[in-house]
Amino acid sequence: MIQNNPALIAAIRDRFAHVDSCPFQGERIFFENAGGALTLKSVVETSAFYAAIPDNPGRINPAGQGTQNVINKAKDDLAVFMNASTGQFFAGESGTELLFRLIRTACLAAPKGAKVIGSSIEHPATRSAARRWAEIAGLDYVNVPHNDETGLVTVEDYAALMTPDVAVATILHASPVTGMGMDVAAISAATRAVAPNCMIIVDGIQHAAHGQVDLDAYTVDGYVISPYKVFSRHGYGIAWISDRLSVTSHDMLIDAPATGWEFGTRDAGSYATVSDVVAYFDWLGGEVSNETDPRKRIEAAGRAIHAYETHLTNTAINGLGNLPGLRDMEHVTILAGADNPAREGLVSVVVNGKASEDVVETLNQQGIRTHTRKADHYSGNVLTPLGLTDCIRISFCHYNTEQEIARLLAAIKVLGDDG
Ligand SMILES: Cc1ncc(COP(=O)(O)O)c(C=O)c1O
Numbered sequence: 001m002i003q004n005n006p007a008l009i010a011a012i013r014d015r016f017a018h019v020d021s022c023p024f025q026g027e028r029i030f031f032e033n034a035g036g037a038l039t040l041k042s043v044v045e046t047s048a049f050y051a052a053i054p055d056n057p058g059r060i061n062p063a064g065q066g067t068q069n070v071i072n073k074a075k076d077d078l079a080v081f082m083n084a085s086t087g088q089f090f091a092g093e094s095g096t097e098l099l100f101r102l103i104r105t106a107c108l109a110a111p112k113g114a115k116v117i118g119s120s121i122e123h124p125a126t127r128s129a130a131r132r133w134a135e136i137a138g139l140d141y142v143n144v145p146h147n148d149e150t151g152l153v154t155v156e157d158y159a160a161l162m163t164p165d166v167a168v169a170t171i172l173h174a175s176p177v178t179g180m181g182m183d184v185a186a187i188s189a190a191t192r193a194v195a196p197n198c199m200i201i202v203d204g205i206q207h208a209a210h211g212q213v214d215l216d217a218y219t220v221d222g223y224v225i226s227p228y229k230v231f232s233r234h235g236y237g238i239a240w241i242s243d244r245l246s247v248t249s250h251d252m253l254i255d256a257p258a259t260g261w262e263f264g265t266r267d268a269g270s271y272a273t274v275s276d277v278v279a280y281f282d283w284l285g286g287e288v289s290n291e292t293d294p295r296k297r298i299e300a301a302g303r304a305i306h307a308y309e310t311h312l313t314n315t316a317i318n319g320l321g322n323l324p325g326l327r328d329m330e331h332v333t334i335l336a337g338a339d340n341p342a343r344e345g346l347v348s349v350v351v352n353g354k355a356s357e358d359v360v361e362t363l364n365q366q367g368i369r370t371h372t373r374k375a376d377h378y379s380g381n382v383l384t385p386l387g388l389t390d391c392i393r394i395s396f397c398h399y400n401t402e403q404e405i406a407r408l409l410a411a412i413k414v415l416g417d418d419g
Contacts, residue, residue, distance in 0.1 A: 001288065002308035002398060008287055012399050015280060016231070017041050019399060028367040029404045033229075034176045034346055034395035035371050037209050040231045042276040047233060050269025057266045067268035074271035077278040078238065080294050082223065084215040087242045090262045091270055095205045095226035095237040096125040101261075102222040102239060103170065105250045106199035107133035110167035114139050117161060117191070118170035119153040120381050121146035121182070126170040126203045127381070139167065148385045151178025151336030155186040162194040169200045171220070173207035177373055177382040177393070178336040179313075179346025181207060185217050192219060199245060205229055209397060210309060210344040212302030221245040231280060232273040305398040309345035312396045315405050316347050323409045331416035335382075335391055346395040348373065351415050356390040359415065366411050370394050 002008055013019045016038040022028045030038060050070075055063035057071055078089045092098040103126065107116060116134040118127060120143055134141040142161050146153040153172075169191045174181040188200050201222035204213060208225040215223055221242040228234045239261075246259040253260075278298070285297025288304040317338050319325030326349055327338040335348040351359045356372045363370050371393045375383040383391060394408065 002304050003311045009399070009401060011287070012284070013401075015040055015042070015283075016399055017044055022369070025364075025367070028369050029400075029407060030369050031394045031396060031400065031404070031408065032369045032371050033209070033397040033400075034179075034206060034393060036228045036234070037231050037397055038399060039228075039233055040273075040276055040280055042280070043232050043273040046272045046276050047269050050267070050272055053268070057268050067266075070268050070275070071266055071271045074274040077275045078240070081278045081281060081298055082213040082215050082240060083217070083295060084240055087215070087240055088246055088259065088261070089238060089240050091236045091238055091266065092263070093237065095203070095224050095229075098224045098237045098239040099125045099201065099203055099222075100129040101251070102201050102224065102241065102245065103129040103168065104133045105248055106168045106201060106221070106245065107137040107139060109199070109248045110137060110139055112138050114165050114167035115142050115163065116140070116168040116170075117142040117144060117158070117166045119144040119146055119157070119172065121151070121153045121175055121178075122170060122172040122381075123176060123203055123205070124377055124381075125205070126172065126201065130168065130170050134168075142166070146382075148382075149337065150340060150342070151175060151180040151382065152340075152342055153182060153187075155183055155190045158187050159190045159194075162191055164195050166191070166195040166198050169195075169198050171200065171202045173202055173204045174210065174344045175382065176206040176346070176395075177348060177379045177391075179344055179348060179395070180336055180340060180342040181211070181344045182342075184220070185214075188218050188220050199248075207344065209305075211306040212299055215240060227270070227274060227277065231277050232270075236267065236270040238274065306344075308398050309396055310343070312398075312400055312402070312405060313343050313345060313347055315402055316394065316396075316408065320402060320406050320409065323406055324413060325409065326412065329413060329416055332412065335386070335388075345397060346393065348391045348393045349412075350388060350391050351412070354415065356392045359392050359412075362415070363408070363411055366407075368408055368411055 057067040075089045118130045144157050200220040205226045208230045223240045281298045281301045285301035289300035291297045317325050326332045331352045333350045360372045373379040374390045
């Protein structure tokens with residue numbers, strides 16, 4: 001357990017850069033984890049080391065072989081981290097770019113007249129890709145409406161619209177606007193029950209830092225994460241694809257190996273930082289359990305993170321000591337319900353009568369970093385049906401503390417006093 005274990009929380013915080021101060025601002029509390037999580041100190045060191053190496057991975061010399069081994073190890077580490085006994089991992093420009101590439105490939109391989117299914121809860125990275133490539137490939141797009149009250153789409157919602165001619169399905173694992181996690185395994189199983197050969201592509205970008213990923217259990221064909229949202233750094237995304245998607249006709253160099261998906265010279269440093277992330281989860285798993293098996297330690301870490309983040313979001317919602325929680329503040333509205341069990345480390349709120357941008361700025365001035373989500377092309381799908389033009393996203397991670405939440409609650413409480 002991370003909760004009530006100050007020594008462990010201190011040890012966790014010590015592993016991250018800029019945990020309580022920002023080089024541009026000074027002292028600050030970081031509740032903008034859905035915009036990009038804190039970076040492991042090990043990732044910073046590793047990045048500097050590999051940035052200075054001029055050799056191309058794979059060349060027959062000690063540096064070329066050394067960096068290739070680093071890439072191979074990162075892929076092995078990812079297979080443990082995400083529990084993938086088949087398929088392959090590769091890096092691309094970003095999570096968005098990889099989702100577009102996977103969805104484009106799946107749509108172009110689908111039979112004419114087939115369908116693509118996805119949900120209105122999704123981030124535009126999958127929605128835009130699916131709609132665009134469905135149209136180009138002559139496929140019909142089927143939208144599964146999400147539930148505005150719960151901020152979720154369920155297996156029943158998907159099942160109601162599934163037909164045997166669905167060739168491509170997209171699923172969002174967790175929403176960066178409502179904070180709710182979807183049941184990917186159930187949605188995937190229900191999809192396959194009706195259309196067994198459907199290509200299923202999952203956006204795991206918001207989920208990955210908050211719990212566990214279990215690709216063997218999901219039986220999907222693609223799963224994408226953005227490492228800067230899982231304690232690594234910006235500049236690349238990671239995709240896993242199934243053996244089936246690997247061999248599907250895709251963009252590649254003429255005469256290159258048929259299952260290759262990587263484009264151009266690899267950045268060994270980005271892969272090396274993935275191994276740092278997996279090593280961190282492994283360390284944490286060892287702190288919260290007696291497991292010796294690497295996958296079991298990662299699962300233990302995931303459970304501990306989920307439990308502690310639930311404690312943190314409950315603290316923000318229900319209050320701490322004498323401080324009222326967000327649910328008790330009359331001037332605050334919580335999106336997707338105060339008692340939503342699907343919540344993953346994130347609470348979005350509106351302060352009645354105040355523009356979210358102004359609230360975020362007021363909090364910033366007090367050294368509390370949150371973020372405004374506007375009803376634009378990123379978040380309009382969630383906010384517009386609720387009649388909202390914006391909201392304040394407060395996103396936690398397992399290195400945050402109750403004391404930090406107390407500071408947040410005190411700052412938001414005051415906003416109700418001045419009209
Ligand atoms: C669910 C989800 N999908 C896609 C993205 C876009 O990711 P990226 O900017 O890394 O491409 C984000 C970013 O926060 C996200 O939360």
